[in-house]
Amino acid sequence: MKTILHPNPLTVCQSALLALALLILPGQAQEAVPTAPELARRLSTALQDGSSAVRLKLEMKAAAGAPKSVLQLQIKSRRTPASTEVLYQVLWPKERKGESFLLRKSGHQAASGTVFVPPANTQSLSASQMQEGIFGSDLAYEDLVDNFYGWESQTLAGTETVDRVLCQILESKPGKGERSSYARVRSWIDPKKMVPLRIEKYAASGQVARRIDTTRVSKDDAGRSVPSTFSVVRGGQASVTELEGSNSRHDVSFTDADFSPEALKTITPAK
């Protein structure tokens, strides 16, 4: 049988797909990859964003698919290169309204914290309690004040694609004078947006103690890319905590009174 036509539909399809790929994947300019210390420095600077207020919805599930319990939180924070102060307060539900905690950390010193449960129960957090979950969630107190991008040892551990974004893997280890319950932290950084898309915190045993996945990146009020929703899981646990931040404001001014133990007892909007 003679070949009359020279059909090769697959070749046609492949060529078309290739053309399409060339259309939708324009050549990306090769940007110089920052060194690990430089990457860590940029991330650390972004974290120390001065005074801010954020609304946070915190959803806790005992296991994926289990019924969720929701908390609405107000966060006030003051972060400078020298110190970090954060105040978390439950706004909703009614029966937990007013539960709050205040955390402080200066330089390489250990973080300190105070918890308030209405009507009048105020307690200091011990060092071991700093590793417990906030409001019963999978996110620990120390996770809120530890700036591991400021740790001494920062190395690049390769690249990996997370959610179709090629990320730099930054590995941070605490130095001798730095206190943390984690032996090392790995962050998958989107180098364009300078946002971690995944963070894994390892215990001294080498096991993953906590894993934080960014599920959405948005622009904050200053036009910077920030993780706006993320999920937290603990190693070996079935529970999941999902967090959704909104209404972030940097046009706020706080006084020392806003981060005093007395501030734990009243909920006032950030101004």
Add this chain to the structure above:
Amino acid sequence: MTFFTVIVRGLIRRPVRTGLTLVGISIGIAAVVALVGMAWGYEKSIGKQLDVIGIDVVVSNMSGGLMPKVFDDSLQANIKPLPQVADTTSVLMQMLSIEDAPMMMVSGREWGGFTWDKLKVLEGRMPKDGTEEVVVLGRLAAEVLKKKVGDTVQIEATELPVVGIVDGQAVVENGAILLSLPVLQAVTGNEGKVNFIDIRITPGTTKDQVAALCAQIKGIFPEGRAMVASEVVGTSQGFRVARAMSWSTSLLAIVVGVLGVMNTMLMTVFERTHEIGILLAVGWKRRRIVAMVLWESALLGLLGGLLGVSLGALGLKLLETTPAVHGLLEPDLSPKLLLTSIAIAVLVGVVSGLYPGWRSSRLSPSLALHG
């Protein structure tokens, strides 16, 4: 046997293959309807809200964040006396996560301002005055929050009684929590701040005069912008991104559809070389052979388009009931979108048939008959 019969027979000769190709096109077209319908619905919802309220010009500072930045509400006093300004009213609008519901619009409106005018009370009442610490809920917001008159809604740390359920005649209005401006300012710690000034202009104002007014407002509020309401949708970064994303995803679906139909039509042509040879031998012109292939692929596109539009419309209706969408926007299922989608499907068919048609026209009758 008519020309049309030849075309239909060509398609039903391999029903499974034709069916699968139809499914492929219809999925692509369903994606176009669903994605573009959502994007258009998003634009339309905002446009309708501005239209229903009767807003002609919007003043805001759109830089950064989900919502425009707040600014001092004293700006309104500077805008009010400008020529062509008939009325102004200020609004503080926030996207907030309320209780355990998804993010929703909370709108604090200047008491007595025209933004209250078009709200129809379905149940209960409106706030008594600008200082009463109460809310009214748009009817969709009431559904989402599962609240009725007499319940309370907690905004930030403050619990506010629901005194009314209203119909705002636009999905954005119906999906919102509405309260007086000073109450929302106090609750959110934004005393003296707003993020929108809505303007009604005097009837008979020309386009040039409106442009001059916007420029004048820019002069007294350099960090912000005054925009004609009809331009708000067109110039917003959010709308542009939504539009671009929906069309680019649709384009991919369309390209896949084109490749599917092209593949089917090429196979059809290869299988029918003998038939095509006979048609050429009995005097069919090459142009007619090409037309036959093009008509076949266009018909395939049309049928896929009709099926895809039905699937897409069904998908949009389902999507509309999901908590993430319900009350926030009303997907657009206008005849324009449906007809555009069918036209795209037919175009996909025709474009996909071009190469197979060209190949068929190059057949030699004698070789085809021998093959």
